[in-house]
Amino acid sequence: MPSGNLSEQHISQLERQGCSADDWRLVTIASGSDLSRINDVHFSGTVSVGNPSGTRTVDGVELPCGLSHATIADCTIGNHVRIANVGSVVAGYLIEDGVVIQDVGSLSVAPGTPFGNGIEIEAINEGGGRGIRIISDLTSQAAYLQGALRHNPEFVKKLSSLIDTKVSAAKTEKGVIGKDARVLHCGSIQNVMIGPAAFIHGAQSLREGTIASCVEHPTEIGEGVQATSFIVAEGARIDNSVILDKVFVGQGVKMGKGFSAENSLFFANCEAFHGEAVAVFAGPYTVTHHKSTLLIAGMFSFYNAGSGTNQSNHMYKLGPVHQGLLERGCKTGSFSYLLLESHIPAFSVVIGKHFTNINIPNLPFSYIHEEQGVSKVIPGMNLFSVGTVRDGEKWPKRDNRKGPVKRDLIVFDVFSPYTVEKMRRGRDELLALSESVPKEKAFITYGGLQLNRLLLKKGAKYYSLAIKRYLNAKVTDRLKESLTRERDWKRAVASLIPSVALTHSAEWTDIAGLLMPRDRLGEIEQHVINGRIATYDQLLATFQSSYDQYPELEWRYLYDTFLKEYGIRPDGMTMDQALKAIDEWEQASSSLHGMILEDSKKEFASFARIGYGIDQQEQDRVKDFEAVRGTAETNGVVQKLANEGAAIPRQRAEFESLVASFSTT
Amino acid sequence: MTREEVAARVVGVTAQLFAMKPSDIKESDQFTVDLGADSLKSIELVAAYEDEFGLSVKEEEALKVQNVGDAIDFFHRLLK
Secondary structure, three states: OOOOOOOHHHHHHHHHOOOEEOOHHHEEEOOOOOHHHEEEEEEEOOEEEOOOOOEEEEOOEEEEOEEEEEEEEOOEEOOOOEEEEEOOOEEOEEEOOOOEEEEEEEEEOOOOEOOOOOOEEEOOEOOOOOEEEOOOOOOHHHHHHHHHOOOOHHHHHHHHHHHHHHHHHHOEOOEEEOOOOEEEEEEEEEEEEEOOOOEEEOOOEEEEEEEOOEOOEOOEEOOOOEEEEEEEOOOOEEOOOOEEEEEEEOOOOEEEOOOEEEEEEEOOOOEEEOOEEEEEEEOOOOEEOOOOOEEEEEEEOOOEEOOOOEEEOOOOOOOOOOEEEEOOOOEEOOOOEEEOOEEEOOOOEEOOEEOOOOEOOOOOOOEEEEEOOEEEEEOOHHHHOHHHHHHHHHHHHOOOOOOOOOOOOOOOOOOOHHHHHHHHHHHHHHHHHHHHOOOOOOEEEEOOEEEEOHHHHHHHHHHHHHHHHHHHHHHHHHHHHHHHHOOOHHHHHHOOOOOOOOOOOOOEEEEOOEEEEHHHHHHHHHHHHHOOOOOHHHHHHHHHHHHHOHHHHHHHHHHHHHHHHHOOOHHHOOHHHHHHHHHHHHHHHHHHHHHHHHHHHHHHOHHHHOOOOOOOOHHHHHHHHHHHHOOOOOOHHHHHHHHHHHHHHHHHHHHHHHHHHHHOO | OOHHHHHHHHHHHHHHHOOOOHHHOOOOOEOOOOOOOOHHHHHHHHHHHHHHHOOOOOHHHHOOOOEHHHHHHHHHHHHO
């Protein structure tokens, strides 16, 4: 049977099997196909059908490929495809090999649709003005540039033209349902691009969107999902009646349990259940799991929203103009409230309700809490929370992205030039205040919060410990590496000269997961304006280059900052100075480590046993607690901390021994 | 400084921070269970003791202190 020309005999057979066509001359079926596998199908327009041989598994049962009980319009269908029981029509698709479409209301594409590309998301500021246009390969960095950098109209215009090109390229005459994708038991799907191996089951309504997917990490859209104007990236899983309206969902994101979002973006490995998001830029690892949690008009990353978390400002007079920034690593406790605008520093914890505009970017790792209606801050307290340690360790391990391309570039380090430089500023500000605030004054107001005078020196001390630990650990580590390679002290030390230059090495920024010097971001801005970055792919390549260079860029910061803090150039360091550095590291590490260990032990203190061993004697209460929670001596986290603490003097001794080996050569 | 002198000042600072009468504070009082100190209050308490005695203590040691009597002994040792 020649492809493209069904014989009268074939047409007769198909008609006997309940098939019909607007014009059989526009219908082609791969030669040698078993036509008995095509039943009760109406062909409309130009339709090409591959070989329907083989089987596909549907709901756990192996069923034959072929076409049945469907109207198919203007489609190109690959080999080994099963299409069955389509309520209305499958129209305008290139359906690749191995696809299954069964029990679907309708699946159609209008020519020239952009599949969600170019939709503008009004994130970060609920009143608009920070529109981010989404595209199928949007990264958190590219979104950040669009949303956060609005100061330079020329840059905004040029960046927009790069996005325009991508949007134009996304418009096609036909949609694609990628190889081995499955679309089962769905309602209406209109103008949606579906990637390879995607699994869409039970979705209620999907309109104007892209579901990117790959065989290494299939994307899943499940029961009851309603999505309009959206792009979903590879490996995302959205199910259980999620409602999305103008939303970007990044790689490895999980959404479910009735979560709803509008005008929001969720980047790599976010998790969103139960609650609601409006005008949110959820950078990588933003997590909201609970009911009554409203995230609104803000930018977050590595963020954990407790139940009932809410941010808003409905005291506005010119419309909902507020926006908030919670830097990476923040947590908001149950029923916490933040009045926006607010700027919460990195790795801080918010407890209670705050009806003041908070602005304390230079006090990272702080506790912001409420006492009898007064908002207070304890600077640096989260430095010795065991939770911070656990978070820092868990994020890299929970990178859920399995596809070949990890779009969002993420530097996971808790202690980095970004956070350490803020601590340096915070330390200096607190020390200056401690000198100037009179002893009679119990409190001062700082960034909208009440700060106990006694905590000025305390906070500075915590920051000093963390700064010392970071700088001396990194410098001695690098020196150790160098000493292991070189057998000559001077040559080993000389190799510590940084390989990259930065005009302002202390100025860093967090581009939605990617930590980079502000100099580099400035260069990107200039290159977009002057056309050296002329395509979106070149923009991504520039970010990738900065990501790849992070260790060297960080070293530049360390080199310069070590010099500022200690007056010592690492590449001219003497043995005595090296020994002093390891001593500083050991003292700071032991101290912080001891505090973290004590914090972790609180989880096993007497108050932690409240509610255990109900109506039993104390001995049995303890036994009940230990059966459920274990003891400080058996807990894995506590023991790991204890072992790490024990290793600190050993690491110092090893370093000293290495240095000593040079003094004898 | 004698232990009694240290005790009077520790109790005085503690009473002020928890808005209690000094006479209501016992050496056996645990900061968490009896006085209701959470982690946040503990930091303020250590800072207040440091201010009172003009000392800077090792936090990791201070955080091990569980009750008022331990705090008195801790500062008495440091001030010897």
